[in-house]
Amino acid sequence: MQRWLVWLISLVLGLFIIGRPALALEQGTVEWAAPAEMPEFQKATAPIKLSFPKDFGPHEDYQTEWWYYTGNLETESGRPFGYELTLFRRGLTPGLPNQQGSAWRSNQVYFSHFTLSDIENQQFYPVERFNRGAVELAGAQANPYRIWLDDWSVEEEQPGAVKLHAQGPKAELNLQVSLTAPVLQGNNGFIIKGTEPGNASYYYSVVRQPTQGTVVIEGEPFTVSGSSWTDHEFATRPLSQGTQGWDWFSLQLEDGSALMLYGLRSNDASDLPESSGTYINSGGKVLHLNSEDYQIQVLDRWISPKSRTQYPSKWAISVPKLDLDIQVAPMMNNQELLLSTKYWEGAVDVSGTQSQQSIQGKGYVELTGYDRDLNF
């Protein structure tokens, strides 16, 4: 009888219920005022004398700085893992601010990437963190050597013994890394990366550092040992305009030698002549390699299912000077970091020949700029 009435009322009510807003804390966009003036940082224009432990620490006069730890680990039973723990420093203005007023005032931004590669399960655990270099939340110091962001840290607990700790939601890293002698890259730690003056950086590595400790994945701990490689580099806008990215190889071979190579790519996909490398033989002797001293040939490519980015995934490297011919292949393809910067960095296997002798090794490869221009 009053069917129409019921209908009418439900219609009215229905109209009100539609389009009920919910408070969603979604993203927003910020329009920032342009900085009054671009701060002038010091540039790497000529070799300087790097001395240790002083230069383990930060260089706030330069805009960008990083401490890279990568390593290949395995359990006693031979289950392989790879790790990366990188702390980046970026100065917003040169030098340190004069500290008065709030202790939170800072011009130093730290961010950090931590990854763990579980080769057996083909699992990759990348995490990123940010903080300001203030109130002890993040920072770097030379003596005692310590770089940290929140509870992630690289810390020299005893002379020569560096402790690494990082923890993400699913993976955790606790390593003891034995410091070896730093190796200055390029010309006494000065490497040129572009054509303009100042397109360069200061760069040293610490290679073949015996490493032991534990990795924890999804709550399961593994006792591991292996070898770690540290790169510490600082610069101010080291790349030329038009540099697309780089492919970086840090390889530790079984004979006790180590090879670092990088190839800068321009945005027309050609290799840039500023690429170079370093060979450290088992006796610790350092040999600088120019771009014409080696060839890198891409043998395979992999398309990331997540980012649809195409990365090279297998290389043939030959260094005629060293009579070295090796193939480098990712232990697994799934080692892409989709963080504020998107790049691929992962553990690789090395096999090949040197002077007709078969040679094996492990290492890390970093592939940047396949997603977009790097803005360093």
Add this chain to the structure above:
Amino acid sequence: MTAALEPQSSNRPLWRMAWRRFQQRSLQYILCLLGVALGVAMLVSIDLANGSAQTAFELSTDAIAGRATHQIESIAPAGIDESVYLHIRQQAGLTKTAPIVDGYVLAPDLGNQPMRLVGVDLFSESPFRNYFAPENQTVGLAGLQTFLTEPNTVVLSTDVARRYQVDLGDTLTLDLAGRLVPVRLVGKVQPESTTTQRAMSSLIFTDIASAQEILQMEGHLSHIDLIAESEGDLAAISALLPEGVRLETAAAQKNAVRQMTAAFRLNLTALSLLALVVGMFLIYNTVTFSVVQRRPLFGVLRCLGTTPRQLFTLIMGEMAILGILGSVLGLGLGIVLARSIVGLITQTINDFYFVVSVQQVAIPPVLLVKGMLIGISSALLAALVPAIEAMRTSPQTILQRSSLENKVQKLLPWLFLSWVVITVIGIGLLRLQAGLVVAFAGLFAIVLGSALLTPPVTAALMKLVQPLTQSLGVLGRLAPRDIVRSLSRTSVAIAALMVAVSVIVGVSIMVGSFRVTVVQWLDQTLQADIYVTPPSTTANRVLGQLDPAVVAEMKRWPGLEDVVTYNDTDATVTAFTYGDQTLEIERSIKLISAEGDVSHGQRPYAWRQNSIDPWPALDRGKGVIVSEALLLKANLSDPPTSITIDSPQGPKTFPVLAVFYDYSSDQGTVILDNDPFIQIWGDEGIASMGLFTAPTVDLDTVVEDLRERYQGRTDVVVQSTRSLRDGSLEIFDRTFAITQALRLLAVIVAFIGVLSALMSLQLERTREIGILRATGMTPQQLWWMTLLETGLMGNVAGFLAMPLGYVLAWILIYVINVRSFGWTLQMQLNPSYFWQAWLVAIVAALLAGIYPAWRLSRVTVASAIRGE
């Protein structure tokens, strides 16, 4: 006839008739519609305005709290030591934590409103709030350079910047209790949804470093937001927290804020419900008329074969349509109204509870649906009785008029009885110690009961006045008789007017008594001659402290006999102790640290230990003085032996020395001597001072000297007792402005009710009037008769409203106020409340009589007397 045999029937012809009738009597229906609309409008507007203030607060809290599940808060006024944050990040390794430093500032360049300055750490923001997440900044971190490295740079929402026409690079001034801080706008944030945009309209973002500097909180955090993913996280954090810092769930916090204003909001809602009740009388009236008038028609229809059910449907259907239309209109009106009263409500909330800035009336559909449902269902409810009446129409063609009224006459004793029963129920409800809603239910029962009493009282009164009015001639005799003869309709109009007027009387007495009580209290309490405070961010609350140098100087100022100083902080009472029994509670209070009694012993107390002045004992740190609101709102009648307050050093128990009256806060206030306060809470600041001048010096000279000394200092306000008192009363009056507005609305609804009732009543008598006019009644006599009748009705309403108003006032003062706010008021009766209300009733009734009288005088006699 069984259902299966029931032939097909259509109500369409009935609806057509209803439509014709609506066209003929549109004014009556429009008035009825207005009655529904106004009732709904009041309800909805109060709801919306209340809700908007609440939502605005919650939204801005949400915008700050983001996805936080918990907050770490400080009990100490200074805030959390920032090392706590470092420990949480580095020792517990919990990174879904964000430090916040915030406080209220006045922004003269942004409409001079209180805004919340929120200091954030962009690097820990992303799990909570994505507006600033560094990954959104495609230019990397360069964009943040100025914000992070340059002090006093702020970010506003794009909306606010646009509204106040400020742009990137502009300098704004922030007023922090008189201290002016210039800041530069370096960013505009545009959240994706309008809800969040709205939430941000009262926020100013800055870097946490700038916030610490601007708010002078270096080394401290206001709170730490936290997303806890497991119980383990919480345990890890709890283990790290020092004494004086506590972990709270975000929901609990929101709830605390809601609790704070619950009583205030419920009071307003109840007041708005009263308007709806008055509106229901109106609906009942209109429907009853429409049924009574159509009885002959219904009789004929019944003869012709219309079923009772169809008639019922017809009436209810008409009312449903009116209810829907009225409710929709009411929603619209309510939204418009809400926009104007939201300011009043926000003001009161700012004065008494928390700082909130409402830029916009939020219109949650739930509230609209609620208003709609209440509007429609009250319309249907009011129409139910007359609809049933219509259903019972027996098939007949000749109307037995007198028998209908006789039925009402026979009902009178029963109505009287119902009044007794409902009133007893109402008293029972009021006596129950069961919270505010029950108390309001009791109040409503009393009001409704009185409405039921209206017909018998009206009948009795008319009999009584007849000898008096008789002296006015035959019309005087006719008028009361007419009222009684049409009692079923006149008494409804009278009842509606009576309820509205009694609300006026009741609320006037309550507000008047309140004011007198507050004035007395102020006069007794404010004994110091001069008061020194920082300027207030909101009217009632000082959110800052005096410069210590100023305090020191004041204490040495020549010509002063005594200087008392105060400071305060928010605290939580966790237990009341009676002898060896402990009652655990959780109650937010204002903890006042006092050095000296501003009342110099003049302050009245509700209770004193051993009936002696508690201040000497307080001064020796022997205990605390608590406000009566603290006890009354906890439903406690006896003062406890001691209370326990959560302090930075853990729970502290203090003996209770006395219970004092405090009308400045309904949350409860505790006064503690400054020595234990400084020792336990660690805050040596002074928020206000009271200065007593020596009898030998001239007060005005001292005030002038002080003003001259601090001329040009925006952070020191020197006030005389008088101006402080006047300021307090101004707040008081402003608080009740909303009450006045609501009262007026109730009268308007009642006026419409009376107008509609009288109109129907008079129109129904058109024919009768026609005969009178045909046989020689002059138009003037007609006017007289109509106004005499309506005047009489107004008188009855006014007469009945006085005792009911008194009863309402009594309930409001001694039950509602005590339970809502914990304030004891002294009832003050002023004859003007009564005669003014009486006047209102009569004037309303007379005014309402004018239109029907005018209409009747214009009726052409010939058409009125033409056959049936």
Add this chain to the structure above:
Amino acid sequence: MARSSPLQRAASDKGSDDAQPFIQLDRLTKSFQEGMVDRQVLREITATFAAGEFVVLLGQSGSGKSTLLNLISGIEQPTTGRVTISGIELSNLNERDRTLFRRDHIGFIFQFFNLIPTLTVLENITLLQELAGVSQVEVSKKAIALLQRVGLADRGDAFPDKLSGGQQQRVAIARALVHDPILVLADEPTGNLDEETGKIVLELLLELTRSAQKTLIMATHNPEIAQLADRVVRMQDGHLVEDTRLGAVS
């Protein structure tokens, strides 16, 4: 008589002075606007009635009888033409004066009795006199006397709806006569009554008016009643079609 207006005096003189008729209707027309159409109810009615005459307006429903009565009593105003009663032209009076004229000098009897339901029988009769300011005591005395004459002396305190139709109409007659009008207008006074009752009521009405030498104008469609009149005016479609003076009635 307590009060005597010039009009009443004029009326009582009327019998002897035929030159100036008691009621003069001069080219009366009345039309109503009905939508776009102008409906003529009365067309050019001209007539005179003498004092003390019993005139029957005979005609079918819609012939304009009631309207004519309304014009004579001043309830309605003619569209054109004049109504003059005892030398007073009604259209020159304002609403209030017309009402007062009606109240003081005209008695009205309706087909549907039209008693006020909220007043007792006695009050119905006294109401108008009281409205005119006559003291209650005085008017009650007259009313009771009249009630006695219409045979309802014992029903003075009853309410109208307790009375039968005939009784109600007898009350209405009493109401129409209580102020001693010079002119009584009756619109189908028996139209709503059965034949028997109608006859009784009619006789009562005639007796009360004739004995007091009052002018009585009665609208009816009943030719039988016309037999009793001094004069029968037949109406049709708003026209006055026939005016018959019957012989003297004893």
